[in-house]
Amino acid sequence: MEWKNRADAVIIGGGILGIATAYYLAKMGMRDVVILERGTVCCGSTGRCGAGIRAQWGTEMNCRLAIATIGIFEHLEDELGMSIGLNQCGYLLVAYSAQELANLRSYMKLQNELGIESRTVSLDEAREICPALDAGDAEGFTYHARDGHADPFLTTYAFLEAAKGMGVVCHRKTECTGIRIKYDAAVGVSTSKGDIDAGIVINCAGGYASQVAAMAGVDLPNWGERHEIMITEPVEPGICPPMLMSFSGNYYIQQRPHGSIICGMSPAGHHHSAECGTTWQFITRMSRVLNRLLPATRDIRVVRHWSGLYDMTPDGSPIIGETDVKNFYHSTGYSGHGFMLAPIAGKILAQHLTGTQPDIDFSPLDYRRFARGELITEPNIT
Amino acid sequence: MTGMTYEEKVGNTVICRCEEVTLSEIRDWIGRGYDTVTELKHVMRVCMGPCQGRGCRDIIMREISQAAGIPLDRVEAGAVRPPVKPVKTRLLASGDD
Numbered sequence: 466m467e468w469k470n471r472a473d474a475v476i477i478g479g480g481i482l483g484i485a486t487a488y489y490l491a492k493m494g495m496r497d498v499v500i501l502e503r504g505t506v507c508c509g510s511t512g513r514c515g516a517g518i519r520a521q522w523g524t525e526m527n528c529r530l531a532i533a534t535i536g537i538f539e540h541l542e543d544e545l546g547m548s549i550g551l552n553q554c555g556y557l558l559v560a561y562s563a564q565e566l567a568n569l570r571s572y573m574k575l576q577n578e579l580g581i582e583s584r585t586v587s588l589d590e591a592r593e594i595c596p597a598l599d600a601g602d603a604e605g606f607t608y609h610a611r612d613g614h615a616d617p618f619l620t621t622y623a624f625l626e627a628a629k630g631m632g633v634v635c636h637r638k639t640e641c642t643g644i645r646i647k648y649d650a651a652v653g654v655s656t657s658k659g660d661i662d663a664g665i666v667i668n669c670a671g672g673y674a675s676q677v678a679a680m681a682g683v684d685l686p687n688w689g690e691r692h693e694i695m696i697t698e699p700v701e702p703g704i705c706p707p708m709l710m711s712f713s714g715n716y717y718i719q720q721r722p723h724g725s726i727i728c729g730m731s732p733a734g735h736h737h738s739a740e741c742g743t744t745w746q747f748i749t750r751m752s753r754v755l756n757r758l759l760p761a762t763r764d765i766r767v768v769r770h771w772s773g774l775y776d777m778t779p780d781g782s783p784i785i786g787e788t789d790v791k792n793f794y795h796s797t798g799y800s801g802h803g804f805m806l807a808p809i810a811g812k813i814l815a816q817h818l819t820g821t822q823p824d825i826d827f828s829p830l831d832y833r834r835f836a837r838g839e840l841i842t843e844p845n846i847t
Numbered sequence: 848m849t850g851m852t853y854e855e856k857v858g859n860t861v862i863c864r865c866e867e868v869t870l871s872e873i874r875d876w877i878g879r880g881y882d883t884v885t886e887l888k889h890v891m892r893v894c895m896g897p898c899q900g901r902g903c904r905d906i907i908m909r910e911i912s913q914a915a916g917i918p919l920d921r922v923e924a925g926a927v928r929p930p931v932k933p934v935k936t937r938l939l940a941s942g943d944d
Contacts, residue, residue, distance in 0.1 A: 505883055505885050506886065507886075507889055512889060618889035619889075619890070697936070698896075698897045698933055699896075723892075745942070748930070748939050749939055749942040749943070749944045750944055752939035752940035753940040756936055756937060756940050763935065763936060763937040763940075764935055764936075764937065765935065765936055766897070766933035766935050767933065767934055767935075767936060767939060768895075768897050768899065768930075768933045769895065769899070769928045769930075770930065771928050
């Protein structure tokens with residue numbers, strides 16, 4: 466792999482965020498874009514995520530980002546020339562109390578105002594959408610047909626191959642060890658393989674974003690939060706046609722086109738974790754939830770169980786923009802929904818950096834909002 | 848397989864039976880720079896099926912070793928995840944927590 470000592474932009478992190486951002490920068494005319502990945506592409510949160518894509522959010526910012534990202538996902542295979550495993554099956558959100566249903570309805574009103582065609586569905590209709598569902602104890606449901614899920618590996622590699630075709634260089638097994646600063650601006654990075662001068666440095670380090678920010682003396686409030694997830698053997702389609710999700714029920718369940726069922730639930734509390742790993746309590750509790758909701762899963766076998774880090778922020782919304790160190794940017798803190806937002810996030814940051822008006826004004830996502838107390842608190846996260 | 852050359856037979860040999868991946872597909876992706884077990888797993892789902900790589904992992908590592916010209920014992924095997932064998936969810940659900 467050719468080593469360039471100079472780049473227009475160096476991106477730290479070879480997950481979907483970093484690679485989609487590199488793709489859009491190159492597409493918008495930036496010549497020398499270099500991605501640094503400590504391990505291999507997708508080895509962090511991207512390759513460990515549930516890869517859900519939804520527009521059923523509770524803040525205007527996330528709704529705007531999400532419906533725009535869905536619009537990109539719908540045409541991504543044609544644009545990138547590779548399969549991304551998109552399955553636009555809809556998200557069926559399940560409420561278990563009158564209060565929770567009222568909340569979902571109020572977010573639905575916001576979504577509808579922003580052009581998102583989410584709607585409430587009856588128990589009978591929910592059973593049509595998901596025939597194997599046992600949800601007699603549910604209070605109600607909302608549904609958005611354009612939500613769904615994709616293959617996180619294929620999507621990232623599709624962006625990467627298209628980016629490489631435009632001259633983007635991706636260094637695997639290359640760790641960023643420092644951010645070089647002159648006066649008040651970033652001028653490059655140090656890596657395990659040598660230095661690179663750079664006009665712009667972008668932090669896309671996901672669960673490790675605050676460590677990377679600290680290299681430039683920038684204090685980010687982000688923390689890594691370990692979430693476990695498991696997958697079954699491939700079985701016949703129709704066990705769980707939509708993405709099934711509940712905030713109070715604390716679960717998400719999906720069936721990939723290839724037949725495997727992927728499901729996860731959140732840990733109690735928001736513990737800070739530096740490492741991944743698995744617990745037998747998760748696989749026990751998750752299997753109980755699965756058997757209760759979808760009794761047809763009882764004789765299906767779990768083949769794999771792993772975990773990944775949510776890159777959490779105090780308000781559950783991302784951080785996009787420049788820092789107090791000039792030319793040092795963040796695109797981090799996606800709080801468990803970085804995969805789905807990556808296409809639009811990469812696009813709007815690239816638009817800003819190449820002198821175009823971004824499709825969505827992301828200035829409210831500035832990291833200084835925490836110090837100012839201007840939080841964008843997202844209610845619709847687990 | 849009749850009527851094929853020896854090379855065609857080798858290339859058409861199924862290496863990952865869970866996902867039906869052939870040797871030529873594996874060699875093709877290695878040739879495109881996807882030369883770790885982890886990356887090959889990502890693009891072809893090898894080592895992700897019910898056998899968890901018991902059938903294919905060693906063969907894939909040998910292919911990487913030959914293509915990259917590095918000794919087999921220096922090829923990373925990639926992550927091995929629990930459970931050790933596929934287990935029915937009803938059995939898992941019956942455990943204590």
